Amino acid sequence: MRAALTTHGYFYSSNVDCLPQTYIENVYSYAQQLHALPTEQKRHCARPKGTYSGSDVGVDELAYEAGSTASVRAWDYSRTRFPTSGHNYPDVTCSVTGQGFFEFLDDLYERQDILGKALMTGFAEMLDLPPETFAQCFEGHDMGTIRLLRYPPAETPEEAARRQVASYGISPHTDFEAFTLMHQSAAGLQFLKPGGRAWLDAPVKKEEFVVIVGDVLERFTNGVLRATPHRVLQTEWERFSIIRFNAMRPETLIQPLPEFISKSRPARYTPVTMQKHMDTTLTRLERGLGAWEKELETPVERLINYHYPSQYVVQRLRKGQDINIDGHLEEDAWSEVPWLDDFLDLAGPRFDGWKEASRDYARRFTGSSNPTRVKLRWDDAFLYVAAELRSRQEQASVNIHLDRLPQAVWGRTVVNEALRPYFDDDFEVFIDESQSNYFYVEFELNARNASYTTLWSQPQAGLGSVAPGVCCNTTWNGGKGLCDHGVEREGGSWTLEMFAESLRPGTGMISATSNTTEMWVLEIRFPILSRRSSQEAVLLPENSPTVELCHCSVSAQPHGDQHGGLLNSPVSQRLPHVQAEKLHPANGQRFWWATFANALHAPWWSKLTAADTKHPELIKQRCQEEIRGDKQRYGFSQFLLDANNAAPTCYYEAASQNLGGHQYMHNPDVFGYLQFESTPDAASCRNVFWLSRFLLAQLYQAEVQYLMNRNFGNGTYTSNLVQLLNPSVCDISNACNATALQQALDYVNVAIHVDGARSGKCVRYAIPAVQTSNWTGGALL
Numbered sequence: 001m002r003a004a005l006t007t008h009g010y011f012y013s014s015n016v017d018c019l020p021q022t023y024i025e026n027v028y029s030y031a032q033q034l035h036a037l038p039t040e041q042k043r044h045c046a047r048p049k050g051t052y053s054g055s056d057v058g059v060d061e062l063a064y065e066a067g068s069t070a071s072v073r074a075w076d077y078s079r080t081r082f083p084t085s086g087h088n089y090p091d092v093t094c095s096v097t098g099q100g101f102f103e104f105l106d107d108l109y110e111r112q113d114i115l116g117k118a119l120m121t122g123f124a125e126m127l128d129l130p131p132e133t134f135a136q137c138f139e140g141h142d143m144g145t146i147r148l149l150r151y152p153p154a155e156t157p158e159e160a161a162r163r164q165v166a167s168y169g170i171s172p173h174t175d176f177e178a179f180t181l182m183h184q185s186a187a188g189l190q191f192l193k194p195g196g197r198a199w200l201d202a203p204v205k206k207e208e209f210v211v212i213v214g215d216v217l218e219r220f221t222n223g224v225l226r227a228t229p230h231r232v233l234q235t236e237w238e239r240f241s242i243i244r245f246n247a248m249r250p251e252t253l254i255q256p257l258p259e260f261i262s263k264s265r266p267a268r269y270t271p272v273t274m275q276k277h278m279d280t281t282l283t284r285l286e287r288g289l290g291a292w293e294k295e296l297e298t299p300v301e302r303l304i305n306y307h308y309p310s311q312y313v314v315q316r317l318r319k320g321q322d323i324n325i326d327g328h329l330e331e332d333a334w335s336e337v338p339w340l341d342d343f344l345d346l347a348g349p350r351f352d353g354w355k356e357a358s359r360d361y362a363r364r365f366t367g368s369s370n371p372t373r374v375k376l377r378w379d380d381a382f383l384y385v386a387a388e389l390r391s392r393q394e395q396a397s398v399n400i401h402l403d404r405l406p407q408a409v410w411g412r413t414v415v416n417e418a419l420r421p422y423f424d425d426d427f428e429v430f431i432d433e434s435q436s437n438y439f440y441v442e443f444e445l446n447a448r449n450a451s452y453t454t455l456w457s458q459p460q461a462g463l464g465s466v467a468p469g470v471c472c473n474t475t476w477n478g479g480k481g482l483c484d485h486g487v488e489r490e491g492g493s494w495t496l497e498m499f500a501e502s503l504r505p506g507t508g509m510i511s512a513t514s515n516t517t518e519m520w521v522l523e524i525r526f527p528i529l530s531r532r533s534s535q536e537a538v539l540l541p542e543n544s545p546t547v548e549l550c551h552c553s554v555s556a557q558p559h560g561d562q563h564g565g566l567l568n569s570p571v572s573q574r575l576p577h578v579q580a581e582k583l584h585p586a587n588g589q590r591f592w593w594a595t596f597a598n599a600l601h602a603p604w605w606s607k608l609t610a611a612d613t614k615h616p617e618l619i620k621q622r623c624q625e626e627i628r629g630d631k632q633r634y635g636f637s638q639f640l641l642d643a644n645n646a647a648p649t650c651y652y653e654a655a656s657q658n659l660g661g662h663q664y665m666h667n668p669d670v671f672g673y674l675q676f677e678s679t680p681d682a683a684s685c686r687n688v689f690w691l692s693r694f695l696l697a698q699l700y701q702a703e704v705q706y707l708m709n710r711n712f713g714n715g716t717y718t719s720n721l722v723q724l725l726n727p728s729v730c731d732i733s734n735a736c737n738a739t740a741l742q743q744a745l746d747y748v749n750v751a752i753h754v755d756g757a758r759s760g761k762c763v764r765y766a767i768p769a770v771q772t773s774n775w776t777g778g779a780l781l
């Protein structure tokens with residue numbers, strides 16, 4: 001329970017004898033009877049005096065999140081909270097059991113009590129408290145409530161489309177009581193896991209009950225357990241749920257227990273009775289203030305909770321465990337580890353001129369509507385990656401491994417001739433082991449095992465494309481950016497060892513299988529650090545030609561065939577101080593930056609011909625048609641028409657990273673974290689460097705913007721932070737968020753040293769781990 005609650009915020013209770021499946025079905029059929037009553041009758045039972053609420057009687061569910069609306073309709077039953085009197089309850093007997101309203105719900109209440117009490121004891125034991133701690137305030141007339149909920153279906157296609165983007169079944173909130181038992185007839189319920197940002201779907205389980213923590217347990221444990229934020233989406237389909245809030249008796253004092261108070265962790269909540277806690281929370285709600293006020297969240301916590309990227313704990317394979325790279329994820333090694341599934345639609349926030357550049361917006365086409373899921377394991381030799389991808393219509397036209405790219409390929413926009421797997425729907429992996437923005441590996445695979453790997457010396461676009469200590473002395477690049485376009489032409493000068501000639505073909509390193517037209521599964525094992533001898537021609541020569549960091553004016557020389565593990569980049573393609581060995585998880589390296597993506601394209605994209613590509617305006621038109629069609633079908637389109645691109649792209653990318661300015665994969669600064677662990681179920685720990693990483697990335701963006709803006713720097717950088725915080729300089733379309741930056745600056749000391757004008761000089765951009773120069777000048781804030 002503890003592991004489930006701290007990692008996921010919920011767990012499922014199964015084998016609950018007192019609430020068997022047939023019984024649950026009875027509850028649903030009685031709920032249906034109640035909800036099917038004529039409006040007139042429901043109006044008679046409406047709140048405040050009755051037990052019914054819903055928009056059909058003009059008593060909407062309270063807005064848990066200020067400003068939101070909810071479509072849920074509820075029959076509520078509580079022995080203490082709203083004792084029903086007179087005739088304000090429905091006089092309906094259950095057609096299966098013959099019981100009336102009170103009789104039926106009392107029976108359900110008693111049965112739920114059995115599970116509830118067991119859990120109260122369980123919670124106490126889990127927290128090393130005397131088993132009776134919670135259960136003793138539960139017996140008798142507690143403040144618990146049963147809710148039989150109905151979420152009406154969408155009546156029209158327009159309504160269905162609208163529901164994809166707007167409003168809720170029930171808006172985000174935490175429950176006020178100790179813990180909640182939930183059962184749902186259909187999907188729609190979602191949770192935020194502790195510290196998480198992505199809403200995760202609660203699977204529908206016929207015989208099991210979801211258990212989540214509420215405010216009261218959070219208060220008792222002084223915040224050690226956190227109430228689980230949850231919400232219900234406004235689904236197209238009709239949905240019923242059976243909810244039971246488990247609470248204490250009204251007079252019970254809810255206060256942090258001494259076991260959870262220490263000098264370093266003083267009591268964070270004032271004592272309050274159960275009754276008072278309910279009253280205050282409800283009053284707040286009635287005033288439209290929203291209940292989901294996270295009292296505990298300090299500004300820095302809020303900042304971290306909102307912007308921290310996805311993170312996955314990669315567990316080492318246990319002794320004797322093996323993974324067969326065959327595209328079937330049947331091994332224990334896979335089933336025993338969780339999925340990484342909080343993906344964001346990178347294209348999304350660019351719609352409508354960034355008006356909705358929020359994570360919620362970026363998530364509207366991920367999650368249950370379009371799941372992308374990844375799992376990872378590691379051992380001394382390999383990083384294992386498994387993924388399940390969905391696409392509307394999976395496309396795979398390319399079927400070769402692409403290395404040693406003929407130089408000419410890069411000059412072309414010809415899609416099908418270029419044979420790049422990423423013109424198909426593909427899975428993409430980006431790993432920056434040195435966590436520096438430089439020399440990161442990219443790997444791509446389509447559903448026909450066509451693959452592509454390359455090592456990028458700089459981010460291909462945007463952020464970090466100026467290396468620390470090395471200045472990019474190009475011209476201004478037509479205002480497009482600084483050295484903004486990297487070195488893809490180098491692809492092939494280095495590839496992963498698994499693609500070395502001597503190891504081919506098919507050495508069980510990758511396998512992609514598609515089992516339906518909509519889903520494909522893949523498995524990859526990446527060598528981490530190759531130890532093969534030089535005779536085998538895969539150990540990388542130490543004297544390979546130096547590659548200039550600035551590729552804007554100097555064209556890079558291909559190195560010839562070089563192959564290696566993720567850490568075997570040639571010495572010339574590493575930061576000077578980075579030692580490959582030290583970055584190996586087996587040698588104690590705990591974090592790497594990484595992101596994974598499911599990249600989807602319009603179905604015709606990979607079939608474009610050379611002739612087509614001579615007419616970007618036609619491609620653009622087709623893409624616009626695609627977007628229009630989607631908008632009619634779904635109310636919005638996930639495809640991005642990137643008008644800035646010479647050949648317009650028509651793609652969608654769900655990626656496991658934070659949002660960045662370019663909404664593109666090539667921004668290591670927004671990559672998520674891989675956390676390597678050797679013990680099973682190790683806790684996920686946030687990386688302490690993240691805040692400075694986040695802040696410096698934003699400052700960098702702001703500096704570039706400042707420099708290029710005629711009304712601001714007009715060719716010069718600034719060491720004045722106030723100038724960088726100007727919203728015209730630090731704006732969302734440029735991955736800069738002035739509010740977040742301002743908040744971060746309250747917690748991190750920053751000095752900016754500027755050499756002066758841009759030409760030949762640089763603004764230095766570094767994170768602590770890779771800072772290579774001394775800072776001088778600038779104001780220390």
Ligand SMILES: O=C(O)CCC(=O)C(=O)O
Nearest residue numbers: 147149184189232241243
């Ligand atoms: O319907 C559901 O699954 C959730 C309902 C809920 O969160 C509530 O009533 O507090």
Ligand SMILES: [Fe+2]
Nearest residue numbers: 173174175230
């Ligand atoms: Fe709830």
